[in-house]
Amino acid sequence: MIEDYDVVVAGSGGGGLVGALRAAENGLRVLVLEKADVCGGTTALSGAGLWAPANHLVLNAGQDDDLDKAQVYMDATVGDRTPRSMQQAYLHAARDTIAWLEGKDVRFSFMTGYPDYHPSEPGALLTGRAITPKSIRRRELVHRVQPKLPLGDGGPPIPDVGPDGPIWGGQSLITQLLTACEGAGVTVWTGCAFEGLLTDGGRVVGVRTADGREIAAPAGVLLATGGFEHDVAMRASYQDEVLHHDGWTLGVPGNTGDGIQAGMELGAATDLLEDCWWAPGLLRGDGKPSFLLFERAAPTGIIVDQQGKRWVNEGTPYNTFGHLMLQARDRGVPCIPSWYVLDSRALETYGFGGLRPGADVRPWLEDGTLIAADTVEDLAEKLDAPGLPEQVKRWNGFCEKGVDEELDRGAEGSYERQLLWVFQRYPGIAGPHEWPNPSNAPLTQGPFYAGKVVLSDLGTKGGLVCDEHGRVTRPDGSAIDGLYACGNAMASVFGHSYPGPGACITPAMAFGWLAADDMKAGQ
Ligand SMILES: Cc1cc2nc3c(=O)[nH]c(=O)nc-3n(C[C@H](O)[C@H](O)[C@H](O)COP(=O)(O)OP(=O)(O)OC[C@H]3O[C@@H](n4cnc5c(N)ncnc54)[C@H](O)[C@@H]3O)c2cc1C
Structure with a gap:
């Protein structure tokens, strides 16, 4: 000893x-x-x-x-x-x-x-x-x-x-x-x-x-x-069935619940084992996730389910996003995975998922992180998400009015609205945004892009x-x-x-x- x-x-x-x-x-x-x-x-x-x-x-x-x-x-x-x-x-x-x-x-x-x-x-x-x-x-x-x-x-x-x-x-x-x-x-x-x-x-x-x-x-x-987060057996014992693997977590590989298990062996009480610090993740072509943190509060881009329909205020704080994703899935919404849909202006202006504004997107097209099409209709076909064209039209209408009638994104005092200053500092954005609601910009400029959004976490x-x-x-x-x-x-x-x-x-x-x-x- x-x-x-x-x-x-x-x-x-x-x-x-x-x-x-x-x-x-x-x-x-x-x-x-x-x-x-x-x-x-x-x-x-x-x-x-x-x-x-x-x-x-x-x-x-x-x-x-x-x-x-x-x-x-x-x-x-x-x-x-x-x-x-x-x-x-x-x-x-x-x-x-x-x-x-x-x-x-x-x-x-x-x-x-x-x-x-x-x-x-x-x-x-x-x-x-x-x-x-x-x-x-x-x-x-x-x-x-x-x-x-x-x-x-x-x-x-x-x-x-x-x-x-x-x-x-x-x-x-x-x-x-x-x-x-x-x-x-x-x-x-x-x-x-x-x-x-x-x-x-x-x-x-x-x-x-x-x-x-x-x-x-x-x-x-x-x-x-x-x-x-990296112990698949513990995940399978305590967590939702979509999480019975460790492919979507952002925690370090060594976190395999060793301390928790040692405490449990001595009869310790446990709580909240079903929960995680949720983080919407962009599932990249290499099978790993990127944390979608600030970009969800950028004015552009929408998140849609596998049918092409929005189900969440994109700018929602990340932990709440995870809870909402599971709740929507429980209501039958096919939202795990979802699609993040962007237009070219969004990518060029704000970047996305680790790509800097204006960065070359070709590597992400080649490895399948992003799927691209010249029109929203073509993108919908590639994603097999038939509702997407109608959804984009509806979203663009909300942007013209300045009110997101579906999910209230960009409401006065909301989290995403409070975070807008981050994007107003990006190159090419000199002053107030040009849309009636500065959080809500239309998708108009092709090519259009989509990436898969999964239920990542920062750890259990x-x-x-x-x-x-x-x-x-x-x-x-x-x-x-x-x-x-x-x-x-x-x-x-x-x-x-x-x-x-x-x-x-x-x-x-x-x-x-x-x-x-x-x-x-x-x-
Ligand atoms: C991209 C990203 C951004 C984040 N941003 C924030 C943020 O801004 N603010 C915030 O509060 N949180 C943030 N988080 C979450 C936060 O980092 C983690 O939840 C938190 O750091 C976990 O702390 P911890 O000490 O429990 O674990 P860790 O920091 O992971 O430390 C645990 C350590 O224990 C070691 N270990 C495991 N098993 C054993 C063993 N048997 N023997 C010895 N060592 C062992 C591991 O190797 C590891 O080094 C972020 C996470 C990510 C991925």
Whole structure:
């Protein structure tokens, strides 16, 4: 038995590293085990928007926010799906974690203009309460950080910016956290998987690794091993039948539910296993998805079912989109997969699914990511979607009137309308849009294109039920001594909802932080 550590953290995403850093700052000897050869998990692939209401950066940016207002918003979005005590623990810890991290030289800035995802709900902030890590220079990027995927990460291909070019988002966050962990004396073993928990009289006292080592963790074990998006057997046990594979997820391959299963073996309660952090995905010709994030709020393009009929407000926030897709399927709408239909002007002006505006579409036509036709009628025939011509005519009529009479896209105060500024900054768009409703532009300019939209996810969101200290609990509510979880290994504090940008990583960090304090308190 290796006895050099007080705490073992399994998984090195945002939650795992914050828990490790806090525990080390609390005077504990910390070992992080990471199954992959690189650190950061899906957190490193992400944009690392962080939703921590009323943190000092939000207030310094002049936002009218406080935790009571944020609780009102959570009442409206999460409701009583999770205990209020957990929601309060989250709100306080998220705010305080950000302030504490800045004191450790992990730097963030306010995300100007990125709204809460349900802006018309009470307590929402139309101009947002999200922050993001400050950029670092490429030369500062630690070589042990999960590399960005060239596509399928939701963003356009990353240009080679040279050693002094900026690195944003999750890679910046993980680099900054790893640097802080190193400074605090945290040990990180990459390429070393956690396999199981060691117990003594009902208390978790250490871990076993896949290569057969036993490591004592007298202060506690933090399971930060992500969700089970790549475990097909768990998907088949808990999730909808369209998800009994791992082809559509955007999470890293190592997230196979290891921590969740280890907790379940000790009798832990679980919740929300059927749910994911949904993300509409463009299914590319190579069989992998690209996250359709901002482009759905661009003025152009419509999403139609296999008959060619719209069934969703295209600009709907991504998590809601997933729920609506399943609900529509349950009503008999043939919407998995759907088709994203664009005209040439849309592609040239705004880009799509990782293609930059005006980029050469030929590779995507050759590999089957996009299907093209000179007229809407021809496209309808190629897609075998007979309703498409009539639908495009109807949509173009709504654009002339300025009102989407079918699905109310672009309504005043809607999420997609709040996000329009993103597109008004694109090259070639100088001022206000030319259509009566700036969110709704007609499809007029051939050739027309279509790509398949599937039910992707950023990871699963169900896991071990925890209390306000991040302690894993049994079905009777009692805590399993010595065992903690955070991130997607833990059942989400947000229930089925996704209140704003950063709703995945911020709770991971907040509950990692709380767990570390509870470990210290138990010493
Ligand atoms: C393109 C994209 C953009 C996103 N943007 C955002 C955003 O802006 N804001 C936001 O909040 N969320 C965002 N998300 C979602 C978010 O990144 C994830 O939900 C979140 O990072 C999950 O955190 P985690 O710590 O639970 O898991 P991860 O960050 O995936 O970390 C889990 C780690 O555990 C390791 N692991 C697994 N099993 C073991 C084991 N047995 N032993 C040791 N290690 C193990 C994995 O290899 C992985 O490194 C985005 C996701 C994607 C794909």
